[in-house]
Amino acid sequence: MTTDLGPLARELSLPYYDAALPAHDRYHAERVRDVALRLADDCDRPVDRDVLAAAAWLHDIGRPLERTGDIDDHDVWGAIEAVDLLDSEGVPTATVDAVEHCIRAHSIRASSPEPATVEAELLFDADKLDAAGARGIVRLACIVGERSGRAGERHAVIDDASEARMAPEDGRDVSLLRHWTRERLDALHTDPGRRLGRERWQFVETFFDRFEREAGVDGTH
Template sequence: MKQKMIGLTEKYVYDQLNLDASGHDWFHIDRVRKLALHIAKEEKRGNVFIIEMAALLHDIPDDKLNDDVDAAWGKLDAWLQELKLDEDRVKAIQEIIRTISYSSGQLKLPSIEAEIVQDADRLDAIGAIGIARTFAFGGKKGQPMYDPELPVRENMSKMEYRKGKSSSVHHFYEKLLSLKDMLNTSTAKKIASERHEYMVGYLKEFYKEWDVRL
């Protein structure tokens, strides 16, 4: 029964996000799911069904992807009800999705399952894939690739983080380079180390080419 629910949820999420061009498409979801299951296996902790379901559904009500967040949450709730999940599982999945977002701030996470899914989502925001997703999202938002005249924003409100003027390269300093120190599990921290260094090297090369230093 659990595998049937997961299979149905895969199709549901694929249908919702397949055409996304902001870096939050089905392939992102699938990578987060795989990362989360790997972390759970290595850590030997967590309910893998809850982890997999939350990883699959975590972007359905994301405020970056929905103009009406309440309606998006209603859509998620309706899907969980359609699966006839028991109340405890529904609550566990909802709590994970509600608390893991970077824009939610440093909320206390409700469970090891939430820690694992958050780590998986953050790992997909760094490294080579993270770089590609950053520029995809920036282009989707219509923000510049880089503008050296813009300041790096600090201590942002959620509104400033979402709506303020920035560039894709600035996003590395405003979020991505700090993620390796914001992970919960030792497994994720090990994976993040190499991905972080890749981003640092990329930025060095970016500035070299930006300044046409031959």
């Protein structure tokens, strides 16, 4: 059964992403799967790639419900839902338990448990790496956009810091993206994840250097 676990999890997960917004949609899940398996290739510990792939596909199935307020915690809800889905397909209990732990431990939230297996560490790292580099900047900008103008929230601020409530230091949402990226890269667990994180952070630094030049009308004249 487990040799087909990745494709099975993909099939089971896709309906849950129908209502997802871009930052946590099926393409995010697929990117996390791809990066997680890439990191596994460079890992010096044995990795159950089937568990890792399945957990990547299923890790954010609760996001659409969390966004609408129907559930409080997509990690907990998604882990429970994944157990039900995989149990119904006859996946062995030990494998289901391994996937469940990965999903419960994938979030950077303080309430999430620490990853206790290499598969959980790799899933965590791959998920956080999707918030870094070129795609990561676009994805985090989508998250800011999702929150912009919701009930009780201000619209996103790119240049004027006067109305910002959440952003660090200079108060712009674009600076919040940089803060979020750094926070996630600092939390990575594995050596392959940290290596890729350093590479992606270089692009983030280049992007923000360019942003600042444009904000100053491309430098002085």
